[in-house]
Amino acid sequence: MTSPIRTERHDDVLVIISDNPPVNALGAAVRQGLEAAVKQGIADDTIKVMVIRCEGKTFFAGADITEFGKPMQEPALPVLVDMIEASSKPVVAAIHGTALGGGCEVALGCHYRVAVPSAKLGTPEVKLGLLPGAGGTQRLPRLAGVRLALEMTAKGAPIPAEVAAGAGLIDRVVSEDSLAADAIAFAKEVADQRPIPRASEKTVAPDPETVAAFTKENGRRFRGFDAPAANIACVVKATEVPFAEGIQFERQEFMRLMMGTQSAAQRHIFFAERQASKIDGIPADIQLRDIKRVGVIGAGTMGGGISMNFLSAGIPVTIVEMQQEALDRGTGVMRKNYEASATKGRLKPEQVEQAMGALTPTLDFNALAECDLIIEAVYENMDVKKDIFGRLDTLAKPGAILASNTSYLNIDEIAASTNRPQDVVGMHFFSPANVMKLLEVVRGDKTAPDVLATVMALAKKIRKVAVVAGVTYGFIGNRMLMPRQVEANKLLLEGATPEQIDRVHVAFGMPMGPFQMADLAGVDIGWHRDPNRIENVRDALAAEGRWGQKKQAGFYDYDEKRNPSPSPRVAEIINEWRNKTGTPLHEVTDQEIVERTLYPMVNEGALILEEGKAQRASDIDVVWIYGYGWPVYRGGPMFWAKTEGYDKVLAGLEKHGFTVAESLKNGTIK
Ligand code: T1G
Numbered sequence: 001m002t003s004p005i006r007t008e009r010h011d012d013v014l015v016i017i018s019d020n021p022p023v024n025a026l027g028a029a030v031r032q033g034l035e036a037a038v039k040q041g042i043a044d045d046t047i048k049v050m051v052i053r054c055e056g057k058t059f060f061a062g063a064d065i066t067e068f069g070k071p072m073q074e075p076a077l078p079v080l081v082d083m084i085e086a087s088s089k090p091v092v093a094a095i096h097g098t099a100l101g102g103g104c105e106v107a108l109g110c111h112y113r114v115a116v117p118s119a120k121l122g123t124p125e126v127k128l129g130l131l132p133g134a135g136g137t138q139r140l141p142r143l144a145g146v147r148l149a150l151e152m153t154a155k156g157a158p159i160p161a162e163v164a165a166g167a168g169l170i171d172r173v174v175s176e177d178s179l180a181a182d183a184i185a186f187a188k189e190v191a192d193q194r195p196i197p198r199a200s201e202k203t204v205a206p207d208p209e210t211v212a213a214f215t216k217e218n219g220r221r222f223r224g225f226d227a228p229a230a231n232i233a234c235v236v237k238a239t240e241v242p243f244a245e246g247i248q249f250e251r252q253e254f255m256r257l258m259m260g261t262q263s264a265a266q267r268h269i270f271f272a273e274r275q276a277s278k279i280d281g282i283p284a285d286i287q288l289r290d291i292k293r294v295g296v297i298g299a300g301t302m303g304g305g306i307s308m309n310f311l312s313a314g315i316p317v318t319i320v321e322m323q324q325e326a327l328d329r330g331t332g333v334m335r336k337n338y339e340a341s342a343t344k345g346r347l348k349p350e351q352v353e354q355a356m357g358a359l360t361p362t363l364d365f366n367a368l369a370e371c372d373l374i375i376e377a378v379y380e381n382m383d384v385k386k387d388i389f390g391r392l393d394t395l396a397k398p399g400a401i402l403a404s405n406t407s408y409l410n411i412d413e414i415a416a417s418t419n420r421p422q423d424v425v426g427m428h429f430f431s432p433a434n435v436m437k438l439l440e441v442v443r444g445d446k447t448a449p450d451v452l453a454t455v456m457a458l459a460k461k462i463r464k465v466a467v468v469a470g471v472t473y474g475f476i477g478n479r480m481l482m483p484r485q486v487e488a489n490k491l492l493l494e495g496a497t498p499e500q501i502d503r504v505h506v507a508f509g510m511p512m513g514p515f516q517m518a519d520l521a522g523v524d525i526g527w528h529r530d531p532n533r534i535e536n537v538r539d540a541l542a543a544e545g546r547w548g549q550k551k552q553a554g555f556y557d558y559d560e561k562r563n564p565s566p567s568p569r570v571a572e573i574i575n576e577w578r579n580k581t582g583t584p585l586h587e588v589t590d591q592e593i594v595e596r597t598l599y600p601m602v603n604e605g606a607l608i609l610e611e612g613k614a615q616r617a618s619d620i621d622v623v624w625i626y627g628y629g630w631p632v633y634r635g636g637p638m639f640w641a642k643t644e645g646y647d648k649v650l651a652g653l654e655k656h657g658f659t660v661a662e663s664l665k666n667g668t669i670k
Helices: 028-043 077-086 102-109 124-128 136-144 146-155 161-166 179-190 208-217 227-240 243-258 261-276 301-312 324-343 349-357 365-370 382-395 411-415 449-461 477-494 498-508 514-521 537-543 568-581 590-597 599-610 617-627 637-644 646-655
Strands: 005-010 013-018 049-054 091-095 098-100 112-115 120-122 294-297 317-320 359-362 373-376 401-404 424-429 438-443 465-470 556-558 564-566
Touching: 005 028, 013 028, 013 179, 028 049, 028 077, 049 179, 077 102, 091 102, 091 179, 098 102, 102 120, 102 136, 112 161, 112 179, 120 161, 124 146, 124 227, 124 261, 136 146, 136 227, 136 243, 146 208, 146 227, 208 227, 227 243, 243 261, 261 465, 261 617, 261 637, 294 301, 294 365, 301 317, 301 324, 301 349, 301 424, 317 324, 317 365, 324 349, 324 359, 349 359, 365 382, 373 382, 382 401, 382 411, 401 449, 411 424, 424 449, 438 449, 438 617, 449 465, 465 617, 477 498, 477 514, 477 537, 477 568, 477 590, 477 599, 477 617, 498 514, 498 590, 514 556, 537 568, 564 568, 590 599, 590 646, 599 617, 599 637, 599 646, 617 637, 637 646
Parallel strands: 013 049, 049 091, 091 112, 098 120, 294 317, 294 373, 317 359, 373 401, 401 424, 438 465
Antiparallel strands: 005 013, 424 438, 556 564
């Protein structure tokens, strides 16, 4: 097998080049090739200096994650980085794309770093439940200081080359299109400079105030995660002990995290997210339809948010409404959202104008005739949607994709109201649609393969994580939400309180529990609006105007700052319904709440898979991580069920009388 590493000589400069697509992951062959090349450079007296650079779209994007959990082949990355740093001849890292994780650590092991302006450096291991395990936690603070090291390791966000240069991590920012030549020129400049700068030989002073401030600022963000604290502890160690001792501590912490369930879960989601974009049975190189202009029907909260995704990606949008007032309100909210991002420095004012400039608001439905993709985002009513798709059928251009943003309704039934069901697909965005990353792409019986592939590819362009769902009521996410809600409502009558059930879900790692979520979304959502027809606790609340946060009263009472507190009136209503339904009281434990609200979701997930309404179990995990706030360190409901143990889940479900999916019974969930 040819090595992914080759070398070139440029006078007395040895250039070591990695070509390991797609992201130059530091797999065994790359490490072995690098080791051999650096040793060659050191041994060759005619070589004065070395440059390490990569072909393709990026510098090393980290250790090869697919090797984790397998026997490690020599040299291990920490050993390789130490060897590069110990070299008696200077080594220059030439960086483009994203120098991430182990790739960033290789660069820190080099004596000098040059980069193109568009390059980024980062140590995102924390997003895999890990920490930089090849000396990054010890070299980074020594080169860039405590604060930046904390930002990069514990939060995992990459930094641009300019910022890295300002922090002393990059010695020169070279021009975008001449990295190879500029790196060689730079190498020649430093070839004879002595002493050779080694990060491990530098020191960094303790800075407890900065550490305390950083930890406090990020308390909420790090809640439930193991890795951030370990990253912080390693950076602190770098300020307290000699390099070798710090490295030992880093190694120990790295192995502890690597063996933990959290990292396994987060690595599962890393690959699950990428797997989700692959559609079974459709070739990866299928011809996609060209989407130059998008039409959106409805300028409400969803329509506006959906439009912003395309405008932010540079795709012009035609947005249609029935009344001028609704149109002005909708486009006004979009501008306000953009301006808010600009105020926070996330957008430049000219980008706001560019995005809003690409928007064509209109009351003329016929303007949609020029669109390549039309997304209907009106309220959930089948007749209204069928009428809209019937009209689109007559005016949309041939080959235009017709999509519905319905959260529940039957896409096949909607498609049947046209003569082009092959062009109809579901695109279920999550509110707020310009923020939430998940997109459920609903594949109808007749949806054409190129329509599905086009929408999945478009999702990447608008920075969404797309998952294919089949036609079933509520698709993947909402269908699994229903058994949870049914059981939560039952548990209220049996003796649990909204606070207890929500506390169990928050302790589990969810951003909020079912009743806090109901109050945020609106207790009146989906309510039949007949105050005389009271069939359950939720109806009783809605009939009393307890519609949630917006009314400062729902399952909780709210103060003017929207802080929730237990509601005596709600306790009364629950009590009334307990008596009305004759539901016996019993002491509800936290474990029972887990067994009756989370296990049924896993069961429903298994049924969805058995019915072929999801391609794979990992897709279900991606839906819950990106659409419903399931804690990523638990890997999603299906992955969690595996770590929990299918037998335990099965026993819990049977104990409470649930009909269990066959695949869960015999442990064959795929
Ligand atoms: N190892 C193995 N495969 C990887 C990989 C990696 N590090 N990074 C990407 N891939 C695969 C990915 O699965 C996909 O495969 C293809 O490459 C393209 O990726 C000791 C322990 C670099 C920003 O966390 O963030 O170093 O689906 O679709 O959108 O301290 O990939 O085509 O079969 O994401 O252009 C730390 C992970 C590792 C960076 C490119 N590094 N990668 O994004 O392409 S831990 C990371 C990314 C570590 C050391 C530790 C992104 C990217 P497939 P893609 P992209």
